[in-house]
Amino acid sequence: MSQAVELIFPDQSTRSYDAATTGREVAESISKSLAKKAVAYALDGQLRDLTDPLGQAGKIEIVTRDDPRALELIRHDAAHVMAEAVQELWPGTQVTIGPVIENGFYYDFARETPFTPDDLPVIEKKMAEIIRRNAPFTKEVWPRQKAKDVFAEKGEGFKVELVDAIPEDQDVKIYRQGEWFDLCRGPHMDATGRIGDAFKLMKVAGAYWRGDSDRPMLTRIYGTAWANQEQLKAYLTMLEEAEKRDHRRLGREMDLFHFQEEGPGVVFWHAKGWKMFQTLLAYMRRRIEDDYDEVNAPQVLDNALWKTSGHWGWYRENMFAVTCADEEAEDHRVFALKPMNCPGHVQIFKHGLKSYRELPIRLAEFGAVHRYEPSGALHGLMRVRGFTQDDAHIFCTEDQLEAEILKINDLMMSVYKDFGFNEVVVKLATRPEKRVGTDEMWDHAEDILKRALDRMAREDSRIKTGINEGEGTFYGPKFEYTLKDAIGREWQCGTTQVDFNLPERFGAFYIDKDSEKKQPVMIHRAIVGSLERFLGILIESHAGHFPLWFAPVQAVVATITSDADDYALEVASAMKAHGLRVETDLRNEKINYKIREHSLAKVPVILVCGKREAEERTVNIRRLGQRDQSSASLDDALASLVAEAVPPDVAREEATSVA
Template sequence: MMANAVSLTFPDGSVREYEADTSGRDIAGGISKSLLKKSVAYALDGEVRDLADPVGRAGAIEIITRDDPRALELIRHDAAHVMAEAVQELWPGTQVTIGPVIENGFFYDFARDTPFTPDDLPVIEKKMVEIIRRNAPFTKEVWSRDKAKAVFAEKGEAYKVELVDAIPEGQDLKIYSQGDWFDLCRGPHMAATGQIGDAFKLMKVAGAYWRGDSNNPMLTRIYGTAWATKEQLAAYLHMLEEAEKRDHRRLGREMDLFHFQEDAPGTVFWHPKGWRLYQTLVSYVRRRQEAEGYQEVNAPQLLERSLWETSGHWEKYHEDMFVTETEDERVFALKPMNCPGHVQIFKHGLKSYRDLPLKIAEFGAVHRYEPSGALHGLMRVRAFTQDDAHVFCTEEQITAESLKINDLILSIYRDFGFEDVLVKLSTRPEKRVGSDELWDKAEASMRDVLAIIEEQGKGHITTAVAEGDGAFYGPKYEYTLRDAIGRQWQVGTNQVDFNLPGRFGAFYIDRDSEKKTPVMLHRAMLGSVERFIGILIENCAGHLPLWLSPLQVVVATITSEADDYALQVAEELRQAGLQVETDLRNEKINYKVREHSMAKVPVIMVCGKREAEERTVNIRRLGAREQTPMALDDAVAALADEAVPPDLKRRQEARRKVA
């Protein structure tokens, strides 16, 4: 019998006993030499640990190999340390600060008199390869606070001394070494630098203030990416190339949709074509939600501070709100969200349980202060429009209404070509409002809905549960789309709120003639209209479907002899409901086609003398090399049918079936 035995449960369900001081490396080696060779770390009850760490207690153990998805974060973490070592070998005296893992990679911030440039990256990469080939083991020590400060101060690492001071008393100060180089780090790490591999690349340099504070010194940040295999790295770099080609800011200029300027940071200047796209999208959503019983409203942009205090937004968000004070000393704020205004509309007039669910929707313009460095085209702005709605319902209606919201959201995404969707349920956080009984009911109903979503969407819809990630006022669903090049975008949401209606004293009269507080479902399908347009543009690389395209057809002439006919063609297309322009310039047709293709016009109709005589057109589709000749009447009818929005097309088909 072992003196300090602990029971470890393996993934296959088997249970074995080990001494508490047995390391993960010893356990892997005891299973097989081949497993030890592949091992990079281990997990105990889901917590990833260094392979050299003793298990210490009983639990469920997993040996993590390099091809395990969890190893990817370790690869990136280790690559960051190797990059820092490479920089200090190449440029002694450079101070290292922080170097975390981020999505798809890592970065490290450096303090150096001469900032790094992109030309330095290949030199650093070459040194990193050399360090990785040394295959130095990662080792961990725990230092006292005084020792850590003294060592880093002696090395001239002032930023590290400051970081040591910031670590709470009683927390271990871990020092990880790789050969002679070491750094302050929480860990964990893989066994040795050689396990990083060669699937990494340094991407760019940027300025970054120490601790994100503009009052602090400017550092140089070097970004990198690292993957388990070269194939994964190549796929990621290809995705970045595609993303650059699809950048909605560039395409927005080429398509003449919108622009930004410093006079109004984070706000969109919509051009005629862009505004037409915007309005087409809004009209589509408006039709979809009206068909589901939503009533559209419009709440004020400017509301007094007292209302935001009641809602709780002043305490939590006032630093991100645009605030103004009038001469009579009243403080107002531009609304950052639509919820409080909708509660006021609900409260206006007595409501009965028979009125529920009551569905209030608004294309609400909201304003939020985003740091200037975070602004990014349509994707991150300070002024945007939410396709916001709030469903006031009873507790018993949460399940049914959540399912209706889900069906509507997924149907809308399908209409825009998004089939691959992740629906995530986030449950109660530690700090929350409302009784546990109420949370139990809400979460139970939302788990039921999630099961239905998973069953109905097999093959396309993925579901997940994020325990503890819900809002303080209730659980929520988050809808994440995967675009054509594999990127994920969180857009829609459905949040259950037990809190806000009660804070404002909203109530309805129940069956027993008693006052009762309604539950409020916060629903957004596109999220930000502006951001969704940016996602759409990038998803289809500007090749918008005909029904959504702000300019659907350009009628271009080969010769001036066809000008009158081209004008006639354009008019017939307009009469059929299409958005049309003519190009009668005295330019070669290939030049015209190339120019309009760059502007992502879906259809170019080419007309010459023969087409005018025969009442035909040559149709060139965006991205196609060949032209298709068609009779004018047939072409107009075909394009008019194609330009019908998908929801209206379904109505047409339903009417045909009835007829």
């Protein structure tokens, strides 16, 4: 008999069990029905196989299939079933790595003839057959050499390499489902039948082994799996909608921007897209003009600065660097395009003596930065190599830190609301394994952020909170702001990072009230992050149907016949005089053709002018996405559109002034 351990259940009741008791036995001790529904259990938050013995005391939860945490297990099991299906259909295919990813899973396969999309329905059919067999998942722990020998005998060279990569202090785990088995760390549900039928294989792609272009090319098969058919259908519908909203497609239709091979990862802005960019930039500048000093740090700096900051050691592979001959020095100098603005802002803070009375000092920059992202990761505006950050750094005392964090949060939430994002998740990203600074420094910074996070959630019902363990940056913990768009997708945008490290590295200080030098705390703040990426998010969330104040072209004045050309030009001129962004369409085309064309370009308002409208000095108003049209006098239409085109922050200021 092994020792007894005490378990704490979700209702806070406690029971003692033998340490050798399995999760399934615990479930059975509660009720037979719970044991039948159980697919795994969690001990102190860590998911385990039902057959795993407890081994220790802790908080226990029995996980059923309808538990959100079971979704990861469903996908993991589906990946294994897909691998078995592939090897049954094409013996000799090598199975490599198959993890769970966001919304699904994938497996990489080594095969002389790569898979094609035509193979997916065949694999799906075989997967359904394997699931119906309802074979149990069982775990075995093998000696390391046995695992290598078995996989080598099967011709699974990639698996042999994976066994070698397992640290010596970790078990080599093998999971079986019937006769088929694979190397896996687990956990899994109890049988393949638990997967259900809500799965679909999505696409095939090429992938280098271990992500190394010098290693063999494999075929990657992606799939998705859900708890039920309703969830699967909703996900597939969302994907269809997302395809319609793809910012790259809308960028072409709206003539906003393009990319080309000669400039991988950098944006070629067209006039309309650049107008949107400048509208966003002007909005962001207005939001910070009262509290921040806008600065501009150099684009290119000697790598000595980046060595001091730590970026050269931690971030070198993502930096654009160049070696130049210096006529005044014997050696060549190495320079780098800045991947972020923070070291430059520390230099600006250090220029001149600072007193505690001047703090907090808030420096903002809409700085162009460059990062060498892998070519395979580039994705329109969402992942680029050159972009603009709405960056700021606040230098403050420790006593001011929490108030500054809360002030930043208020600004962020206001900005997100103006752009239509009303669901926001704020997560605290804590210390990573590789980091600088003392544990005491990290404890202090994380405690402050935890207090601020609790207060933010109490005071704003729109904010949901969470913890991202180990996801902080190397120099400090941070808040990550995630927005939910119109079709339910989540986008991580804003960050607030506490940094006790960089000011120390650069010797930044202020003079305190006792005339002593003291190191400031540095807060890194970005509201939308990359302006380019945020524009991509806005394009997709709004599907190009922007509010009038943000649309690149706010209205088109289109004529029915040439008799109205002069009047149409007069209408457009009057609108431009009031600051509206207007184009005219006087082409000799049918009006319905013009309307369709401008609707495709997502112009919010089309003002139709014919001979009758010219005589009566009216306009016919057509709104994007609406079949109905209305008629109004030119003066009334102009006043209405001018009022509608006022940016939300300006409208608030005007309302406050009137009040």
